[in-house]
Amino acid sequence: MKEWKTAIVGCGLISKNHLKAINNLETVTCIAVCDIEKEKAEAAAKMYGVKQIYTDYQEMLRNPEIDVVHICTPHYLHAQMAIDALHCGKNVLCEKPMALTVEDAKKMAAAEKDSGKLLGICFQNRYNEAVSAMRKILQSGTLGKLLGARGQVTWNRNPEYYSSSPWKGCWATEGGGVLINQAIHTLDLLQWLTCPVVSVEAGIATRRLKDVIEVEDTADVLMIGEHGERLLFYATNCYVKNAPVELEIVCENGSVKMTGNTVSVEKKGKMTVTDYSSGTTLGKDYWGSGHGVLIQDFYHCIQEKIPFSVGSAEAIVSVQLLHAIYCSAREGKMVYL
Ligand SMILES: NC(=O)c1ccc[n+]([C@@H]2O[C@H](COP(=O)([O-])OP(=O)(O)OC[C@H]3O[C@@H](n4cnc5c(N)ncnc54)[C@H](O)[C@@H]3O)[C@@H](O)[C@H]2O)c1
DSSP, X not given: OOOEEEEEEOOSTTHHHHHHHHHTOTTEEEEEEEOSSHHHHHHHHHHHTOOEEESOHHHHHTOTTOOEEEEXXXXXXXXXXXXXXXXXXXXXXXXXXXXXXXXXXXXXXXXXXXXXXXXXEEOGGGGOHHHHHHHHHHHHTTTOSEEEEEEEEEOBOOHXXXXXXXXXXXXXXXXXXXXXXXXXXXXXXXXXXXXXXXXXXXXXXXXXOTTTOSSOSXXXXXXXXXXXXXXXXXXXXXXXXXXXXXEEEEETTEEEEEETTEEEEEETTEEEEEEOOOSOOSSOGGGOSOHHHHHHHHHHHHHHTOOOTTOHHHHHHHHHHHHHHHHHHHHTSOEEO
């Protein structure tokens, strides 16, 4: 099997999950790391035995040895970096969110098509065992027609979280707050596990860190599905801890609920509860344990020349949803997708 040569751009918090996952794969070697802060690239290179260090990603992209680029940079850089890497003939695995605007996400998808390379987006929670179990139950059809669902993310982000990465907390660089950064995974799961959303009504607020951030730290959303399903979503960074994510899906014959890694299925008054904690978490447990599995699957898809399950067509939906939510909150009206 081919040995894939990989590079990471952005050596901050999440890059460690990527580097650990790559180190666990026999057919993949990280040969280069890049960060505009040289010390960060040097630290990552030292810790994970990476030979080449760059501070300019464009220069790194000119290295013909590199087959795959993992983008772990601030949100506002994702689109341009992904497009540039695809144009240089690299496969790209980009951290969430795919892009800040629907227009940019479409440009990324077009660059992927033109290049003939693969573009994947890091929605690793889709690979969590609890999520797979929920999807299997819903796809089996035994719970009957979907009526509605709710998702809840109640986490904590302190001022230090923002001061250590100044791009966080700003509309221009983060593109939003709790919704686009922390809760995007659960929002993605909510729509992926239920139904296409046709309209959105939302409110956002900055309740806790008004002097620190300009983006929202709290959001509530009502989404209506194509058959009138009601999807409710609540997200905040104002809680005192990172509580387990909650996702409940209600159907005609019963419901399925995930709290963290535990899935409860209620059908005709009978309840079954299963804990899917695997203990294989690479980073912080509330990020989910899926980075390793997603990255392994991404390389498998490159190797086999098959589509990746969280490709541009899948990830663009969350960019469209976020755009509608922010529009609705700003304009105080219902927005149609
Ligand atoms: N999938 C997840 O669960 C998850 C969790 C955390 C973060 N993330 C995502 O990962 C990305 C990075 O987040 P983070 O928390 O690691 O941020 P961070 O601020 O810790 O790291 C970003 C790094 O990018 C570097 N950088 C900035 N501009 C650059 C440039 N032009 N060229 C090269 N490097 C540059 C910074 O110096 C910094 O080291 C974001 O998209 C974030 O949403 C995903």
